[in-house]
Amino acid sequence: MRKPSENYREIVIARNGGESEESPEKKSSKSPKGMNKAIHPPIETHWHLPQEKKPCSSPSSGFKSILKYPLKVRDSVKKIKRSRSMQLVLEGVHDPKDEQIVESFRELLFLEGGVLAQNYDYHTLLRFLRMTDFDLLKAKTMLSNYLQWRQDFGVDTIQKEFKFDELAEVKKRYPHGFHGVDKYGRPVYIERIGMVDMNELLQITTIERLVKNHIAEQEKTLSLRFPTCSIAAKKHIASTTSILDVKGVGMSNFSKPARHLFMEVLKIDSNYYPEVYAIFFSVDYSDML
Numbered sequence: 001m002r003k004p005s006e007n008y009r010e011i012v013i014a015r016n017g018g019e020s021e022e023s024p025e026k027k028s029s030k031s032p033k034g035m036n037k038a039i040h041p042p043i044e045t046h047w048h049l050p051q052e053k054k055p056c057s058s059p060s061s062g063f064k065s066i067l068k069y070p071l072k073v074r075d076s077v078k079k080i081k082r083s084r085s086m087q088l089v090l091e092g093v094h095d096p097k098d099e100q101i102v103e104s105f106r107e108l109l110f111l112e113g114g115v116l117a118q119n120y121d122y123h124t125l126l127r128f129l130r131m132t133d134f135d136l137l138k139a140k141t142m143l144s145n146y147l148q149w150r151q152d153f154g155v156d157t158i159q160k161e162f163k164f165d166e167l168a169e170v171k172k173r174y175p176h177g178f179h180g181v182d183k184y185g186r187p188v189y190i191e192r193i194g195m196v197d198m199n200e201l202l203q204i205t206t207i208e209r210l211v212k213n214h215i216a217e218q219e220k221t222l223s224l225r226f227p228t229c230s231i232a233a234k235k236h237i238a239s240t241t242s243i244l245d246v247k248g249v250g251m252s253n254f255s256k257p258a259r260h261l262f263m264e265v266l267k268i269d270s271n272y273y274p275e276v277y278a279i280f281f282s283v284d285y286s287d288m289l
Contacts, residue, residue: 090227092236094122101134102126108136109143123238131274146272158212159219167213169204173197178225182241185233186278187225189240194248198258207257211264218273239278246282 094102102125120143128146132138150156164170171177175192182188201210221240229237269276 086231090230090236091122092230092238098126098129101129101136105129105136105139108140112140127275142271142274149272153215155215155219158216159223162212162216164209164213164216166205166209170201170210170213173201173204178240181229181232185229185235185237187221187229187237187240189242190245191242192245192247193253194246194250196253196258198253198255202257207261207264210261211268214265215268218269218276221276222273239276241279241281242277243281243283 099122102122105125125139125143128139128143129136132142174196176190178187178189180188225240226237
């Protein structure tokens with residue numbers, strides 16, 4: 001049996017990147033259908049918080065000017081500065097080329113009735129554009145399908161009302177969850193698929209509820225985890241790092257229910273949450289060789 005030289009494998013699903021790395025130029029890779037899929041720079045590359053320019057003035061003059069204002073006014077000025085900085089962190093700095101094509105996308109959506117453009121922000125539109133290699137018509141179709149899926153599946157209701165009370169028991173048979181951040185500030189998701197016991201798992205929950213919980217977690221990532229990580233890192237964070245621990249994976253992990261769950265989650269993530277995953281790591285895969 002051949003032994004690998006290292007015990008982990010890095011699989012780039014979206015685009016890896018960080019402050020210390022240069023943005024790679026666009027490359028292309030062939031999909032199974034023979035279509036060329038461009039590999040774009042990291043989604044956060046152009047979204048770092050810029051340095052605030054400090055006015056050139058002496059310390060004494062600045063101090064005297066501040067003292068001229070009443071205390072309440074000074075507090076309000078500080079709050080405004082903090083709120084502006086926070087907005088820059090959460091919004092990020094837009095790349096001019098991306099911003100131009102996003103605006104073109106908005107115009108196209110408004111011509112179609114305006115419903116799609118009104119419901120989604122800059123970053124959501126950019127995700128779908130990147131997923132379709134900036135093809136406006138394909139991105140419009142994907143976004144329209146996404147909106148219809150949210151309505152049909154009741155995603156807003158799931159986000160507000162769904163309670164996964166069996167989570168603690170599920171994690172005993174399916175260890176997974178978020179744990180800290182990587183060196184770029186992205187949330188880290190860890191899944192130990194080699195320890196999944198599908199038979200016991202389906203005795204305490206169902207495939208449908210597992211899928212609903214996955215959707216609820218994706219919504220939580222977009223609405224809570226990314227903003228929280230952005231504030232902590234003081235730059236815009238819009239993707240996750242995922243670690244799949246496949247130690248112990250065997251044929252029992254590829255049962256029909258397991259395959260069904262995997263395909264459902266994969267379809268949802270690919271079609272409705274594009275560009276959320278920055279990078280995948282597969283670790284301890286030597287047992288599979």
